[in-house]
Amino acid sequence: MSFVGWFKSLFNIVENKKEAEAEYVKVRAKDCKGRFVGDDPSTPDVDEAWTVKKKDTKVSAKKKTKKKKAKKKKAKK
Numbered sequence: 001m002s003f004v005g006w007f008k009s010l011f012n013i014v015e016n017k018k019e020a021e022a023e024y025v026k027v028r029a030k031d032c033k034g035r036f037v038g039d040d041p042s043t044p045d046v047d048e049a050w051t052v053k054k055k056d057t058k059v060s061a062k063k064k065t066k067k068k069k070a071k072k073k074k075a076k077k
Contacts, residue, residue, distance in 0.1 A: 027053045 029037040029051045039049040 023055050024052045026050055032068050 003066055027050070029049055037048055039047055
């Protein structure tokens with residue numbers, strides 16, 4: 001890693017703004033029991049119903065599927 005790359009990562013300097021926004025996704029907020037949280041009408045400047053979550057960049061491993069073996073029919077002689 002170069003010094004410039006290290007310096008940018010140290011201060012989280014992002015050259016392309018669209019790339020930085022692409023890392024986060026807007027999702028519905030949930031409470032500790034997994035239920036959706038509603039928006040509080042008494043706070044018009046804050047939206048409690050939506051949160052920003054970091055996008056999962058891992059590539060999930062494909063599940064191995066079992067191949068069904070075809071049974072051979074025995075010919076009667």
